[in-house]
Amino acid sequence: MNLKEMLNVADRIVLEKTGQHLDDLQEAVLRGTLQRETYKEIAKDFDCSESRIREIGSELWQILSEELGEDVSKSNFRSTMERLQNSNALNFANNVSSIFNICAEGRHPPNIPNSHPPNQETSNRKQSQISHQDLSEMPDLGDFFDRPLELQTLTTWILQQRCRLITLTGISGIGKTTLAVQLVQQIKDEFEYAVWYTLDEFPTIEKFQSNLIQLFSNSEKQDSSPTHQKRLPLIKYLQNHRCLIVLDDVHNLFCSGEFAGKYKPECEEYRSLFKQIEKLSHQSCFLLIGWEQPREVTQVKSQNTSIRTLQLKGLDIAAGREILRDYGLEESDNSETLIHRYQGNPLWLKSVANLIQDLGGGVTELLPNDTILLPEDLKDVLQQQFDRLSELEKQIISLLAKESQRINRTKLLENDRIPASDLLNALQSLSRRCLIEQQANFYTISPVLRQYAIAYAM
Template identity: 85%
Template sequence: MNLKEMLNLADRIVFEKTGQHLDDLQAAVLRGTLQRETYKQIAKDFDCSESRIREIGSELWQILSEELGEDVSKSNFRSTMERLQNSNALNFANNVSSIFNICGQARYPPELPNSQPPNQETSNSTQTNTLHQDLSEMPELGDFYDRTSSLDTLTNWILQQNSRLITLTGISGIGKTTLAVQLVQQIKHEFEYTAWYTLDEFPTIDKFQSNLTQLFSNSQKQDSSPTNQKPLPLIKYLQNHRCLIILDDVHNLFCSGEFAGKYKPECEEYRTLFKQIEKLSHQSCLMLIGWEQPREVTQVKNQNTSIRTLQLKGLDIAAGREILRDCGLEESDNSEALIHRYQGNPLWLKSVATLIQELGGCVNQLLPNDIILLPEDLKDVLQQQFSRLSELEKQVISLLAKASDAINLTQLLENSQIPASDLVNALQSLSRRCLIEQQANFYTISPVLRQYATIRLGG
């Protein structure tokens, strides 16, 4: 759904509520919102006061909220329009369009003279192959830094190799969700059904099944299928239709204080679903995004094309420099060292760059001699992952934090009283959480994690 289509749809909703089309200033506010501009930027572009723009925005959000029966705001306007277009509410939008047929000629939002009513040929052509989408929980695509190789890999796995189950993992802030959003935007039209769901702290399968079943049921009603049929098991829908389903924050399925990937008792049914998706023949793909992945997924070798795992690493120097520029830092001799120190992690770089910028913007003065800054917001992010660790994993992290260089298994055993079998299991779990790095037989942790572990765990 492009910008013009969203503005057209918003115009029809406003007309239905007020009997008036969007005026130039209202259209400018909505257009600026869709282009992720602030009220201040919109006001500057339209040469009026910021307070006036805020007032118009507030009026528009109230009109849209009342007409749609849900809370619409500047932050969720885009996602609301996309969901409206791709749900049963589309019927409402098409019904509203009949008003324009009665009037003879439609007046569409300002600066959109070439837009056409939805009953004309261009709209009909897009409705020939009906696509059903529930992307209301998918975040908006923010700044997307170069992930071309990873994007190509995922696209190939899904569209060419027909992989059924894909896990996208990586440490917090590395860009998993951003990459997945970009992927969905590019390939969603290849699927009859596309859905994105974010798992909260209590991710029972009932809610997930209910959301998906509702999506399938709504589309069947739109397609004039019998309405008295009982919902099918989820795997049946995935076999009968080509679907792309994204589950974000999948680590919420697993226990804290245990090794990675152990299901919470109330989430065991997900294990059965994942096994069905892997083993049974179907034409769909399920992607899992999170800090951890199911243990059964990690046991599968990469040559099995039905199930794949991609662990995201940090961005390269060029992309890292772009992040620093976007955060207001000027180029310096220490910029490359800063990017290496924070391992090209987009969130980590943005956090420390913001701190440096607010303190005067001089990288060389604030980060001499390999000093690691840990802004409070970065500590909060790391705490979320560290709070999930088992006691054995915390002990191993502390040992790695004390070591100045990479350390092998023999040295770890000598420096601890952890039984060998427990130590190996802890290392495996930490690796699956993307918290340690391994080169040959040696293990280490990043400078950022070493600094945090020293503070948090007394390493």
């Protein structure tokens, strides 16, 4: 059973006992429990006191325990729901399988007394969800290395906190799109519409909005006659329907040779769209994926807004070893060093592992000491990101690449060739591009970027 099925079953049990469906807080407690959140975390997600969440939980466990004839608690709720699939413990239903068909068929079980007649609008919505998904541009999942914390964070932001605009950023190859694909596959059925668009090098807003509105118009079966067809502004559709819209490669909206997040002249209207998505009331969510994010998003720091940003980091050692295992390198004594050296970046690890495999050598032989290999395909990827930098950012990268240790910001500001204000703006931009690392007032770049900058960019 998936999360949605468990919540539907719990809802039917509570409905039979109380005559009412789960309210928002009750559902939040059950959902959080299934996602292994503590009461404190659930309370924080729902902006509620922990004591109130505990009280609601206690009431729910009592109801479930009485109806199922066994002790149900926060610790065993998931396992109890899973056992119901092959159990006759529901004393109010003659055929428990009908409960589990609710999720697939959008109808009430026929043998439950006092069940309400099917809500036609809800039923139609569930039956038409598949036709409302345009995921033709979404890549195949391929190799996915589990990122449970990141998935849980994004799911919470989207489904529980109802965030309207979320950006998923990170350096090239870090796994942003793969994570987003996994996320969409898990939550798409929670929405009336789920759409994935990959922005090409010429992402005109007219094309994007036209395609999206066409999808809404077709699904609503509007009269196709030009004299009767009335298309609404995009924001109206987002207000009328619960939509998940993913925009991949959002960095194509921004200029090369400028600081991060500056819109191309022909893409300025996206700024207005994103501001509408943030400011106006609606029930939809935009997920933006790319090397850069809009400046209006980076300016928002408060968690009380409907905007969130997740910067993706590298894989852990266990996941990195899974990659190396595919190339016959998992037994290497230096595999952990290799993963750290390439910062757990899936694309970087695959590139260097493939080179080592082709050369028929080993990690110790081909990567002695602190050696960094830069295969041609990896250089091509890095070149794409370096080409986007302003001249001032390239100077900063050059300064950082010459230092083997972290550099204090005070020392950088002593550089009399770069005005202090310009230098600070460049540091901010490089940080937004995920090309430099900052700890307190110290800055550095990764070994891979340092090697590339010294050999090819300086």
